Amino acid sequence: xxxxxxxxxxxxxxxxxxxxxxxxxxxxxxxxxxxxxxxxxxxxxxxxxxxxxxxxxxxxxxxxxxxxxxxxxxxxxxxxxxxxxxxxxxxxxxxxxxxxxxxxxxxxxxxxxxxxx
Amino acid sequence: xxxxxxxxxxxxxxxxxxxxxxxxxxxxxxxxxxxxxxxxxxxxxxxxxxxxxxxxxxxxxxxxxxxxxxxxxxxxxxxxxxxxxxxxxxxxxxxxxxxxxxxxxxxxxxxx
Numbered sequence: 514x515x516x517x518x519x520x521x522x523x524x525x526x527x528x529x530x531x532x533x534x535x536x537x538x539x540x541x542x543x544x545x546x547x548x549x550x551x552x553x554x555x556x557x558x559x560x561x562x563x564x565x566x567x568x569x570x571x572x573x574x575x576x577x578x579x580x581x582x583x584x585x586x587x588x589x590x591x592x593x594x595x596x597x598x599x600x601x602x603x604x605x606x607x608x609x610x611x612x613x614x615x616x617x618x619x620x621x622x623x624x625x626x627x628x629x630x
Numbered sequence: 631x632x633x634x635x636x637x638x639x640x641x642x643x644x645x646x647x648x649x650x651x652x653x654x655x656x657x658x659x660x661x662x663x664x665x666x667x668x669x670x671x672x673x674x675x676x677x678x679x680x681x682x683x684x685x686x687x688x689x690x691x692x693x694x695x696x697x698x699x700x701x702x703x704x705x706x707x708x709x710x711x712x713x714x715x716x717x718x719x720x721x722x723x724x725x726x727x728x729x730x731x732x733x734x735x736x737x738x739x740x741x742x
Contacts, residue, residue, distance in 0.1 A: 546729040558673070558721060558733035565729070604673060608729060615678040615685035616729060617663065622672045 515540045517607050519621035526595055527629050533591045534624050536605030542566075544610040547581065547588040548618065553601040561603075564588060595628045602626070632656040634734035636722050642740045646711050651737045653705040653722030659732075661725040662705045664697065666690070666718040667736075673721065679705065712741045 516539040526532045538547065549561040562574065564581045571580050576596075580589045592599055602623040608616040635654045643649050655662055662679040677697055678685040684697065696708045705724075709716055719738050723731040 548730070550733070555735075556719060556738070557735045558723075560730060560732055563730050606673075608731075615680065616661065616725065616731070617675040617678050617686060617688075618665070618673070618723075618731060619675070620673040 515542075515545075515607050515609060515619040517605050517619055517621035519605055519624050521624045522622070523625045523627070525627045525629065528597060529594050530628075531591060531593050532595050532599075532626060532628075533589055534603050534605070534626065536588045536590065536621060538586050538588060538605070538607045540607060540609055542609040546608045546610075546616070548606040548608070549579070549588075549590045550604045550606060550620075551601045552604060552623070558604070562590070592626075595626075597628050597630055600626060600628045634722055634724055634732055636720075636734035636737050638737060639735065640738045640740075642742065643712055645714055645741055649709050649712055649739065651707045651709075651720050651722075651739070653707070653724075653734055654703055655705055655722065655724030656726065656732060657703070659724035659726045661731070662697075662699070663723040663725075663731060664707045665721045665723065665733075667721065668718045676707075676720075709739075712739075714741050717741045 518537045545566045547564045551559045576593045578591045604623045605621040606618040637652045664676040667673045677687045694710045719736045721736045722734040725731045
């Protein structure tokens with residue numbers, strides 16, 4: 514079974530601060546995929562980033578960057594120079610390649626990020 | 631940019647009534663999913679659908695739930711006899727490749 518833990522329930526920062534959201538995952542599968550989704554107050558789930566288990570290269574995309582470390586089963590997400598519009602609940606999620614036709618997502622409980630002006 | 635759409639955005643129903651939640655996935659996607667999110671809680675998997683059949687269903691997805699892809703474009707979730715605890719946001723998602731799922735805006739269901 515898969516498990517995703519987001520230990521930070523809420524984070525509050527001031528605009529322009531950098532903020533890192535933590536995610537720890539558990540799976541016995543060797544091929545898996547990690548995601549971050551954003552849920553703004555309007556309620557929709559917005560896909561942000563995906564990382565494959567066989568690619569540990571960390572990247573930066575605009576103000577977003579992520580740090581994937583298989584050794585610690587962590588997939589942390591950083592927003593640089595945060596803005597008020599970044600205020601949302603952020604979910605880390607995991608899916609595994611079990612060879613079938615199903616890649617269901619297992620979500621963490623989410624981290625509520627509040628960016629204050 | 632193509633997106634997943636869901637109707638209705640909100641639904642209020644009486645306990646015991648049947649509801650049908652509708653989704654139009656992104657047109658060339660092959661993998662379809664329903665998830666739910668009880669208020670303030672995490673998003674939970676309900677069911678996955680591929681090649682016109684259910685791939686996997688969770689423990690939540692009991693005999694009261696069913697899914698259908700009636701016309702090759704719509705993807706529906708039916709709850710046969712709603713219970714109070716079915717009140718939640720229901721998200722449809724679709725995927726073109728196996729890994730990335732794109733979510734619709736959700737249907738907020740309230741069972742009274």
